[in-house]
Amino acid sequence: MNFTGKAVWEGEAEGKALVSEDPISFLGGVDSETGEIVESGHQLEGKSLKNRVLIFPHGKGSTVGSYVIYQLALNEVAPAAMINQISEPIVAVGAIIAEIPLVHKLNRNPIKNIENGNRISVKGKNVRLKK
Template sequence: MNFTGKAVWEGEVEGKALVSEDPISFLGGVDPETGEIVEPGHQLEGKSVKSRVLIFPHGKGSTVGSYVIYQLVLNGVAPAAMINQVAEPVVAIGAIIAEIPLVHKLNKNPIKNVENGNKISIQGKNVRVEK
């Protein structure tokens, strides 16, 4: 399955999908030391974003979340890439300063069409999913 979207930060990456229907707050929702989702009740609570292609609708919360994304990179626990339905400024800025590929506004809804563990390949604005 192939998708096309808009690249906020381009890159070439492969990794396994980690999919959430819930928005993610990086400040307080993701442990910057471990990469684990720690927000109580979140669909991905207890899962690690490390080296995964993190697919979620959009970010939420404080602008400091951008720096948490950067800190994930510094600590070696960042996602390999992120895919959003619509990337809002916190996630977009975080991806840019951390140099994590980020694609959004895809021609198909990735949350409805991708399952956890699917192999994802990203090249710029193009996303390929292997089930």
């Protein structure tokens, strides 16, 4: 299955999907040293972002979250790529400064069409669900 969207930060990456219906707050919701979701009650609480294709609707919270995304990359625990339904400035700036491929506004809802563990490739504005 192929998806096309708009690339916020173009790049190429591949990894297993980590999907959330919940928005993510990177400031306070993600441990920048381990890459683990630490927000209490979050759908992905306890899961690691490292090398995953992180799929979530959008970010939330403080603009400092952009720098948490950058810190994840510096600590080598960042997602391989991110996919949003609609990206907002927090996630967009974080992806750009961390050089993490980010695609949003896909032609199909990725949260409804991709499951945790599916193998996903991202290339520019194109997302592919691999078999």
